[in-house]
Amino acid sequence: MVEILEGSPDVVETLDALILQPQSAAPELRRWIYRKHWHIEDESLVLDDGRIYEIIMAKRGRRKMPEQLMLEIGPVLWQKKPPLLRHHIEALLFQERRVAAGMEKSDAAKKSKKYQVVIRHIKELGEHLSW
Incomplete structure (x- = not known):
């Protein structure tokens, strides 16, 4: 997912929000979000066919990078505790x-x-x- 976002910087620049559903490497995606001056506004978990999917909504705006463990768990997920x-x-x-x-x-x-x-x-x- 990071490669897709990195491969289309002109498109990403026009956006105010990102709705992302990573199939893998969610911690790396969360790190990318914060490094690129976005932040995670909301996160959700969805169970489908026995598998959990993470859904991340990011918005523009610099925030402090969460610690590594929260990048893995999901900082907003941890706050909301769904x-x-x-x-x-x-x-x-x-x-x-x-x-x-x-x-x-x-x-x-x-x-x-x-x-x-x-x-x-x-x-x-x-x-x-x-x-």
């Missing part, structure tokens, strides 16, 4: 646990800094399951 938020965070946790499980098959990987980052990330996401 019913599907727990399912969304659990899906993020599932992905990270799969990465950790793969790394745990290798002693070298388990000793790596990347493994420690993944384990820390799992802990942080888990802490956001309760509110």
